[in-house]
Amino acid sequence: xxxxxxxxxxxxxxxxxxxxxxxxxxxxxxxxxxxKGASTRGRQLATLSGIAHERFTSxxxxxxxxxxxxxxxxxxQQVNQRELAWTYSRSKRLPTALVKDLAxxxxxxxxxxxxxRENSDFPAFVPHxxxxxxxxTQVAEAIxxxxxxYDALLEDYEPGTSTREIAETFEALRTPLVAxxxxxxxxGVSPRTDFLERSYPIEDQRKFGVMVTERMGFDYExxxxxxxxxxxxxxTGVHDVRMTTRYTPTLPTQSLFGIIHEAGHGLYExxxxxxxxxxxxxxxxxxxxxxxxxxxxxxxxxxxRPFWNHFFPEIVKTFPEQLSDVSEEEFYAAINNVTPSxxxxxxxxxxxxxxxxxxxxIERGLFTGTFAVEDLPAVWNExxxxxxxxxxxxxxxxxxxxxxxxxxxxxxFPTYSLGNLYASQFFAKACADIPDLTDKIxxxxxxxxxxxxxxxxxxxxxxYRASDLVVxxxxxxxxxxxxxxxxxxxxxxxxxx
Amino acid sequence: xxxxxxxxxxxxxxxxxxxxxxxxxxxxxxxxxxxKGASTRGRQLATLSGIAHERFTSxxxxxxxxxxxxxxxxxxQQVNQRELAWTYSRSKRLPTALVKDLAxxxxxxxxxxxxxRENSDFPAFVPHxxxxxxxxTQVAEAIxxxxxxYDALLEDYEPGTSTREIAETFEALRTPLVAxxxxxxxxGVSPRTDFLERSYPIEDQRKFGVMVTERMGFDYExxxxxxxxxxxxxxTGVHDVRMTTRYTPTLPTQSLFGIIHEAGHGLYExxxxxxxxxxxxxxxxxxxxxxxxxxxxxxxxxxxRPFWNHFFPEIVKTFPEQLSDVSEEEFYAAINNVTPSxxxxxxxxxxxxxxxxxxxxIERGLFTGTFAVEDLPAVWNExxxxxxxxxxxxxxxxxxxxxxxxxxxxxxFPTYSLGNLYASQFFAKACADIPDLTDKIxxxxxxxxxxxxxxxxxxxxxxYRASDLVVxxxxxxxxxxxxxxxxxxxxxxxxxx
Numbered sequence: 003x004x005x006x007x008x009x010x011x012x013x014x015x016x017x018x019x020x021x022x023x024x025x026x027x028x029x030x031x032x033x034x035x036x037x038k039g040a041s042t043r044g045r046q047l048a049t050l051s052g053i054a055h056e057r058f059t060s061x062x063x064x065x066x067x068x069x070x071x072x073x074x075x076x077x078x079q080q081v082n083q084r085e086l087a088w089t090y091s092r093s094k095r096l097p098t099a100l101v102k103d104l105a106x107x108x109x110x111x112x113x114x115x116x117x118x119r120e121n122s123d124f125p126a127f128v129p130h131x132x133x134x135x136x137x138x139t140q141v142a143e144a145i146x147x148x149x150x151x152y153d154a155l156l157e158d159y160e161p162g163t164s165t166r167e168i169a170e171t172f173e174a175l176r177t178p179l180v181a182x183x184x185x186x187x188x189x190g191v192s193p194r195t196d197f198l199e200r201s202y203p204i205e206d207q208r209k210f211g212v213m214v215t216e217r218m219g220f221d222y223e224x225x226x227x228x229x230x231x232x233x234x235x236x237x238t239g240v241h242d243v244r245m246t247t248r249y250t251p252t253l254p255t256q257s258l259f260g261i262i263h264e265a266g267h268g269l270y271e272x273x274x275x276x277x278x279x280x281x282x283x284x285x286x287x288x289x290x291x292x293x294x295x296x297x298x299x300x301x302x303x304x305x306x307r308p309f310w311n312h313f314f315p316e317i318v319k320t321f322p323e324q325l326s327d328v329s330e331e332e333f334y335a336a337i338n339n340v341t342p343s344x345x346x347x348x349x350x351x352x353x354x355x356x357x358x359x360x361x362x363x364i365e366r367g368l369f370t371g372t373f374a375v376e377d378l379p380a381v382w383n384e385x386x387x388x389x390x391x392x393x394x395x396x397x398x399x400x401x402x403x404x405x406x407x408x409x410x411x412x413x414x415f416p417t418y419s420l421g422n423l424y425a426s427q428f429f430a431k432a433c434a435d436i437p438d439l440t441d442k443i444x445x446x447x448x449x450x451x452x453x454x455x456x457x458x459x460x461x462x463x464x465x466y467r468a469s470d471l472v473v474x475x476x477x478x479x480x481x482x483x484x485x486x487x488x489x490x491x492x493x494x495x496x497x498x499x
Numbered sequence: 500x501x502x503x504x505x506x507x508x509x510x511x512x513x514x515x516x517x518x519x520x521x522x523x524x525x526x527x528x529x530x531x532x533x534x535k536g537a538s539t540r541g542r543q544l545a546t547l548s549g550i551a552h553e554r555f556t557s558x559x560x561x562x563x564x565x566x567x568x569x570x571x572x573x574x575x576q577q578v579n580q581r582e583l584a585w586t587y588s589r590s591k592r593l594p595t596a597l598v599k600d601l602a603x604x605x606x607x608x609x610x611x612x613x614x615x616r617e618n619s620d621f622p623a624f625v626p627h628x629x630x631x632x633x634x635x636t637q638v639a640e641a642i643x644x645x646x647x648x649y650d651a652l653l654e655d656y657e658p659g660t661s662t663r664e665i666a667e668t669f670e671a672l673r674t675p676l677v678a679x680x681x682x683x684x685x686x687g688v689s690p691r692t693d694f695l696e697r698s699y700p701i702e703d704q705r706k707f708g709v710m711v712t713e714r715m716g717f718d719y720e721x722x723x724x725x726x727x728x729x730x731x732x733x734x735t736g737v738h739d740v741r742m743t744t745r746y747t748p749t750l751p752t753q754s755l756f757g758i759i760h761e762a763g764h765g766l767y768e769x770x771x772x773x774x775x776x777x778x779x780x781x782x783x784x785x786x787x788x789x790x791x792x793x794x795x796x797x798x799x800x801x802x803x804r805p806f807w808n809h810f811f812p813e814i815v816k817t818f819p820e821q822l823s824d825v826s827e828e829e830f831y832a833a834i835n836n837v838t839p840s841x842x843x844x845x846x847x848x849x850x851x852x853x854x855x856x857x858x859x860x861i862e863r864g865l866f867t868g869t870f871a872v873e874d875l876p877a878v879w880n881e882x883x884x885x886x887x888x889x890x891x892x893x894x895x896x897x898x899x900x901x902x903x904x905x906x907x908x909x910x911x912f913p914t915y916s917l918g919n920l921y922a923s924q925f926f927a928k929a930c931a932d933i934p935d936l937t938d939k940i941x942x943x944x945x946x947x948x949x950x951x952x953x954x955x956x957x958x959x960x961x962x963y964r965a966s967d968l969v970v971x972x973x974x975x976x977x978x979x980x981x982x983x984x985x986x987x988x989x990x991x992x993x994x995x996x
Contacts, residue, residue: 019546022539023520030523034531038721039739042519042776046735049516053550224535238543242536279539 004073010066018280032230085282115408122398134410155413162467193335202254211261219452235267266299273460293421312446342390358419426484501570507563515777582779612905619895652910659964671979690832699751708758716949732764763796770957790918809943839887853886855916923981
């Protein structure tokens with residue numbers, strides 16, 4: 003093992019330990035921290051982030067990474083060196099003043115966004131978006147990009163991808179999706195969903211969710227499930243993966259699919275190779291690949307007919323009164339009900355991606371100058387009408403609904419839909435590799451899929467970039483065909499198209 | 500404000516933020532961390548402790564502290580400079596190799612102690628105690644001391660005190676305590692305690708404990724109560740104070756007094772001046788003073804007649820069936836039952852201190868060479884017989900019962916009894932300052948005492964060292980008289996002496 007590689011590892015291990023502490027502090031903030039602890043916690047998070055950044059961007063780390071690149075390294079070590087070099091180089095190109103300006107601007111913008119959304123007052127939010135847009139343009143210029151500034155921002159979440167690639171992929175998605183939504187609307191089919199509004203005791207919802215995720219192979223000796231206002235999954239290490247969800251007294255499927263979704267993320271983290279803990283070799287490839295795991299479990303498995311073949315009798319046993327007059331068929335139709343709606347996070351599998359396409363097109367247009375910030379409400383509503391056939395009455399339910407832009411997080415949204423596409427393409431390959439996979443799911447045996455994902459994706463960490471990984475695993479580059487076929491087949495059957 | 504003082508503050512703020520993260524990680528480890536997370540957590544704790552230590556002992560910090568000492572400072576600033584200088588100077592005198600050796604030795608000794616206790620095999624533990632004793636002697640030599648090496652170790656927990664002072668104070672305690680225990684034994688009085696063995700639902704135990712601590716003024720918007728194997732209280736900041744307790748289905752008073760005890764610690768932390776958060780001016784004076792807060796609330800308030808005048812009807816309301824045949828008098832006698840017993844943590848108010856005196860005498864004797872490590876079981880059992888009239892059949896219930904020595908924590912035990920003495924002396928003064936204090940407690944109004952403690956102790960942070968604080972608050976140095984009088988009066992009445 004190289005001497006410089008070792009030096010690099012020592013520093014990275016320290017940075018990773020600090021990041022583990024930061025993850026715990028972030029988790030605690032959303033779950034157990036007493037209300038009055040917020041301001042001190044904010045300062046502690048800033049201090050520790052600063053120390054981690056300082057150590058990682060030190061010239062000592064820079065020279066260790068660079069010199070390790072000339073040492074004789076194993077393939078795994080090369081992965082660590084390559085990815086740390088990539089991150090280091092990006093971090094170093096960002097002037098400290100710009101990073102600080104961004105943090106301060108977004109901290110103010112988040113509050114401004116909350117107020118603007120409350121009052122449905124987009125003009126009040128405009129100057130903040132403009133400033134963040136200007137700062138993120140500076141970021142893009144500092145980091146550099148091949149074709150357009152948005153490329154540089156995308157790579158924060160999906161390293162190795164480009165705006166053009168995503169645009170092409172999404173382009174292939176838009177027409178079939180809009181057509182499918184239209185056909186579903188015109189089908190006149192409308193499943194009953196009344197029983198989802200009944201009262202489902204929260205403790206039973208939790209138990210059912212835990213049981214399902216245990217079947218998925220989530221290890222509760224190396225993880226937890228807690229409650230927070232906004233569900234998330236985080237980890238302080240490979241053996242400490244923490245999911246959260248929220249419960250309402252009705253809508254048991256909301257918490258259930260939330261838990262399954264987070265457990266998909268959780269399995270990815272628990273599946274990393276512990277001998278590389280804290281190193282790129284044991285880290286997720288990208289947000290898109292991460293999202294492919296959560297969405298595969300939530301949608302391709304959790305909302306599938308084989309899954310409910312086994313779990314419907316179990317959920318009826320858990321909620322006998324609430325589901326006494328419901329057939330498996332009705333239940334399956336209800337959890338797959340497609341209705342164009344205004345709010346992204348409430349959208350179904352089909353319409354969801356149109357919400358994302360719209361945001362991607364707007365973000366890209368902002369950076370190319372095609373759209374002015376002031377015009378976003380009009381652009382938003384027009385695209386909503388085009389894609390989903392509906393438009394919001396006010397901006398609260400339209401352009402102001404998501405928090406992402408107030409963080410300056412341009413380039414994040416596309417990863418949600420990339421996740422759906424990756425998920426379908428991976429799942430098709432898993433089905434090909436394991437011919438009786440759906441039979442197994444049908445009998446409640448979810449572990450073969452977990453094993454397949456572990457071998458082909460989880461255990462590899464960042465060995466391959468996302469676009470290479472998909473080729474490596476499925477034999478072809480990412481494309482929208484698998485996802486479109488999946489939707490057409492599933493919803494064609496459900497809506498008698 | 501001085502420029503160097505500012506520099507000192509900036510570094511200390513950073514150290515304190517790391518310490519806040521460490522406190523959270525420690526709390527989480529005992530409460531919510533999944534089992535398999537332990538080894539990574541251990542490494543993260545070590546890394547962050549190392550960073551905090553490195554920053555605090557940097558030459559930059561050293562020169563800032565030193566030069567701040569020549570600047571014109573307010574009284575509060577002087578407190579910060581004085582205490583940081585004291586801690587800095589102690590830290591710098593310890594060779595890094597020695598600190599590391601101690602950490603490694605104690606980490607092995609803790610496991611050895613667990614095994615030795617399990618097997619009641621003291622000889623197996625002997626080499627570890629010897630090594631820790633040798634290392635702590637080196638620590639004492641490195642730090643320096645006035646009269647005997649044990650002085651230097653004591654000051655880790657009780658800054659500004661000395662072995663001789665404590666020995667004199669404890670000397671005044673031993674004879675009256677042993678006499679009181681004898682008289683109680685000879686009294687023939689034996690309160691009924693059968694009802695404490697009944698079944699008390701844990702959720703009701705928790706609710707009752709929370710209710711009582713709310714009455715004490717513990718702010719649950721700035722704190723929490725959770726469950727852990729060994730009760731403790733920690734804080735990540737003035738507004739984030741976390742207590743734990745443990746519950747058994749019987750013995751509701753065990754959890755209740757545990758919660759009241761930890762809330763006494765918690766009120767001390769919540770009562771610090773938030774404008775000095777992270778600085779000595781908003782930190783506890785010493786372990787002894789900290790323990791005075793927990794023991795005052797647990798014993799002088801929580802086990803007092805006035806307290807139960809108000810709370811007995813409330814506990815009967817909470818547990819009507821379990822306490823239906825119990826009078827207030829019987830309940831009060833049961834929770835104050837005095838019985839010489841082998842285990843320190845299960846001891847009553849009277850015998851508890853004899854357990855401590857014994858440990859103090861043994862620790863001191865180890866460092867002066869009066870006792871050899873090999874002889875400790877014999878010394879232990881002889882002293883137990885002398886002080887409490889009983890001796891253990893095996894070392895598990897004797898010399899091996901406590902974890903402290905395996906950590907190398909010699910000098911910690913005395914602070915428990917110092918806490919009892921401080922508590923009585925402070926409480927006597929509070930009663931003098933607030934003439935109707937017991938009437939108020941009698942009517943369930945605990946806030947006047949909390950306010951008195953806040954004003955006279957909590958809010959002062961480290962303004963005074965413990966020995967000065969007690970003079971400042973009560974007008975006289977620490978002495979055993981208040982505690983002895985308190986015990987004689989209370990238990991004289993209870994046992995008809």
